[in-house]
Each structure stands twice: as C-alpha cells, then as structure tokens.
Amino acid sequence: MTVPFPAELAVARQAAAEAAALISGGGVPELVREKARADLVTEVDEAAERLIIARIRRHFPSDGIIAEESASRLEMQGRTWIIDPLDGTANFVHGHPFACVSVALVDEEGPAVGVVHAPFLGEVYHGVRGGGAFLNERPLKVSEVASGPAGLYATGFPFKEGKGDPELYFRLVAEVVGRSHGVRRAGSAALDCAYVAAGRVDAYFEIGVSPWDVAAGLLLVTEAGGRVTGWPGDTQPPLRSGRVLASNGRVHAWLEELVGRAGV
C-alpha cells in the first residue's frame, strides 16, 4: 500500500526536524517579550516558525499557512498548513523537556498530515490520514482501557483572560481526578494528543485550544484508532471551537458525560 500524501509528509517531517534542531541547539533562550502570563514567546520560537514557513512555501506555494506567531487569519479553506513552531513554550523556557514542534496539513476532509517532534524527549510522532500514526517509526495504537474510572487522563489548564472559567474548570479536573486513575498536566497540547495516540493516557480534554496546538496531534489520535470530538453541545468542530475531547474511543462517553455536566 502506498502511503497517502508522501511529498507533504516528507516536507512536514523535514521542516519539523529542522525547527526542532534549531530549538534544541541553543539551550534555554532568553525571553524577548511576554504576551500574557504563561504565553511566552522567544526568539527561537519565531525563528523556527520562519524556517518552517519558508520550507513549506518552497514546496507548496499555493497552500495556505496558519502559524502561531504570525497568525493573521484563521481561514481553513482548501489546503492549509497549521504550524506551532514550539508547543509547550513555558516548559521550554524553564528547561522542562515537554515541548515540541507541531506541523499539520489540513484539507477539506480535515487533518491529512501531522508531525509532532519533541527533541528533548527523543520522540518524533507522525500520522497520515488513512496511513496510520507512528512514534519513531513504530505504529501507534490507542489504549484498550474500557471503563472511564480505570482511565488516566491528560488536560491543560486554561489560563488566558476570557478563555473559560478557571473555577468551574478546576472543579471538573477535581471530579475527573476523584473518579479515575488520575489526571496529568504536562504543558503541551500536541504531546498530550500524542500520548493518547501512544496509549500512555486514555483521553485528553481541554478548552481554549488554538488550531496549531492540536491539528497534528488530533490526526495522530484518529490514526491510532482513537476518537476526536468537540465538547457536548458544541456546534463547531474542535479545530474551530478550541474545545477538544480526544480519547481511545472506549472512555469517550464517560468523559463526555462528566465534561457535559461540568458546565464549562
């Protein structure tokens, strides 16, 4: 069987690898400015983004590009590359190894190619629609945990002004913690999704997520046999609403119910 999107996958992997090398080569960088609280931006972040964009434009000049640092429009029409040159920026700034480059190609049918490259963990994830998901070339499969209470979960903490209600959200987190094997907060949405795909956690839930945080990661989840939806009642898909449930499929309904009741 031929893998779909071979040229796109090759470019995505190469661009992510170059950006990862740039990010991991210079040690912990200086801050250049603060956007808002934990939303830090570093010089290296912006340089990595320029590098990825340049490579994509060279190979696919007519594709659209949405990237975190230069995001001007959130149009996803036709083929669009969605780039986070450094997901887990706060971790990176502190020398915490949970940080990665995320590169995805989305078309009319949704995510088509996704690469999550975590240089400090030595892990490169990639997925292609219809072609499977892989960690360092090893095929990935979501976990087989069948009941919500037997699950381990990943989440992010919404911390930006105007994005959700922290108190309600932490009540939900406490609820999931109290009813399950636990909740992990690693600080990188892209890697949280990759962990679901790898079967290391059974589901990931978050709100206030930007498309570049999860476009690649969500493809890994579906290609590893998992399920991706918005939150209960949402009318928009998760890449637009920023409200994500990504699971092994089996614990999805359980988590949906808890999340729905939380009123977040």
Added chain:
Amino acid sequence: MTVPFPAELAVARQAAAEAAALISGGGVPELVREKARADLVTEVDEAAERLIIARIRRHFPSDGIIAEESASRLEMQGRTWIIDPLDGTANFVHGHPFACVSVALVDEEGPAVGVVHAPFLGEVYHGVRGGGAFLNERPLKVSEVASGPAGLYATGFPFKEGKGDPELYFRLVAEVVGRSHGVRRAGSAALDCAYVAAGRVDAYFEIGVSPWDVAAGLLLVTEAGGRVTGWPGDTQPPLRSGRVLASNGRVHAWLEELVGRAGV
C-alpha cells in the same frame, strides 16, 4: 574530595538499577489488586521491593528499612532505608513513562543518600549529603528564577480518602496557575523533586505525601542548592507531615505565602 557514604551510594544505585531493569523489562504488567483508586499495586512493584530490600539487608544488615509495599512501621531511628520500588505506579500501569524507583538512606541528620532511577526516561538521579546531586553523572543545580510569578511549578493531586480537602487544594492549584507560568502534574513525587533539582521546574508542593515518595528526591533538591520545608505552620518536618515545599530557594517565600493563605 572523597564522596561521603560511598558504599551506601553504590548499594543504593545498584539496587535501584536492578529494580528498574525488572520494572522496565516486562512491559506493562497486569494489575494484582487495587488499594484505593489510583493507588495501584502491581506484581512487579512488589517483586522490585523484595529485590531492593534483599540487597540492602545483605550489605547493611543492622539498618532499618521502610518500604512502600511492606511498610509496617514508620520509625526513623538510626540509619533507615526508605524505599519506593515504583513511584508513579498509575503512570506505569498505563504505559506513561513518568515512573521511577526511589531509594534513600536517612540518618539522624536527615537524608544522606538518594537515588531516583527512571528507566523509561533514561534518567538516573543521585545525591549524597554534602556531595552534590547528579543526573546521569552531570551535576545538578536548581533554577535561577527569582520571582514567584516567573516560576513554573509541580504538584500532585491529593486523591486518597481523608488526605486533605480536594476542593481547597484545587483552589490553591488554580491560584498558582493564575499567578505564574503554570503548574505541572506529572504523577511521580520523586521525579517532581528531581525536576526541581534539575532546574526544570522552580518548586514542587504537595500534601499527603509518604516518606518513600520523597526521601530521595528532597535530598536531590537540597544538594542541588534548593530549599525544602514543610507547609507554613507545620510543626513536623515534611518527611513526617507529608506536606512538602521544595524549591530553588528564591521562589520559596512567594509559594509559602500562597500555600499558607489557601488553608489546605
């Protein structure tokens, strides 16, 4: 300069390495019983503990031993080894790589030797009182982050019956998240301490911690130049109270104030 406790360090490292090999050799194990919610115990956990205890008894037959799975008494009189054969058990059971073996020797002056061996991360931390802390032989130093709001924090979620008030605790976590670069929840207290020692997070706070969770990790923090205390107002030291603040020293007072106000 000669390193203090050379024989004890060698035995601790060897025992931890053997236990780590046992733990990482068999893939994800079956559960044998559930203690309470996320507090899972696996066969491999108990086998690893027997292995460590046997090695310590062979070399230091008159020392006391406190170990998680066979803990009968919490007497820390004279020289006592404090062992967690598998910290981060819930992670381990789910195939999440944040799990480790923790071996410490405590004497009248406190922790003397500490080893935290994380086989799935390829990281072995060790520390000796007066001899420094190391990650894979590289000397460790806590971070230089000087202000609380510029810090990244690690915590655990207290989940056992009767240990703290989850609602109050999550209010505290939300407060720290809202005022800082963020809070991480990795699921292994020993590794959280090791991350403070490595400068990857700026402080770790938790309640309801058992001595075997942190005896080795807290030595890593102090030997890397950090500071370890109980929570404000505590009359017992953290290894007895299970209430731990471990920081780079610089953000300690800021965190103490937030934690003190929380009333947890």
